[in-house]
Amino acid sequence: MEYHVRTMEERDVPYVSKIENEIFSLPWSEKSFIDAACNPDNIYLVCERTGEIAGYCGMWTVMGEGNVTNVAVHPSYRRxxxxxxxxxxxxxxxxxxxxxxxxxxxxxxxxxxxxxYEKLGYSPIGTRKRFYERPVEDAIVMSKIL
Structure with a gap:
C-alpha cells in the first residue's frame, strides 16, 4: 500500500483526535495536539492513504533527546x-x-x-509502575541510541 508521511498540520487535528478518542482511554485534547504540533522543537507527523489519515506520531525533542509521545494507527490500517x-x-x-x-x-x-519497537532497534530499559490509567498498568520504558 502506498502511504504519504508528512508534518501534522492544524487542519489534521480533528481527524487525529478522532483516532485518538477511538483508541485511548485517556485521549489528548485537540488543543494538546495543536500546541505540541506547533512547537518547532517537536516532530508531529501523519500518515495518509488516499487523502485519509491512517495514523500519526509525535516526539518532543530536548537537548539531543527525543521522547516519543504518541504513536497511533486507525484500526483499519493496522499491520x-x-x-x-x-x-x-x-x-x-x-x-x-x-x-x-x-x-x-x-x-x-x-x-x-x-x-x-524492538524490530526498529528499541530496547527495554525499565518500568514505570502504574504509569497508565483506565486500566491501571505498568509502562515498559524503551530507548534507542543512534
Missing part, C-alpha cells in the same frame, strides 16, 4: 506498515535536529507495539 513508516520518518527528522537517543513508554500488555 500494514503505517506505524513503522511514521517512526522511521520521525527518526530521520529527529537526526536532523541532532537527536541521538529516543525514549518511549508502552503498555506492558501491548505485545504488538513492543515487537515493532
Amino acid at each position: 500494514q506498515g503505517v506505524a513503522e513508516a511514521l517512526l522511521k520518518e520521525m527518526e530521520r527528522r529527529a537526526k536532523e535536529k541532532s537527536v541521538t537517543i529516543f525514549f518511549l513508554e508502552v503498555r506492558q500488555s501491548n505485545e504488538a507495539a513492543k515487537k515493532l
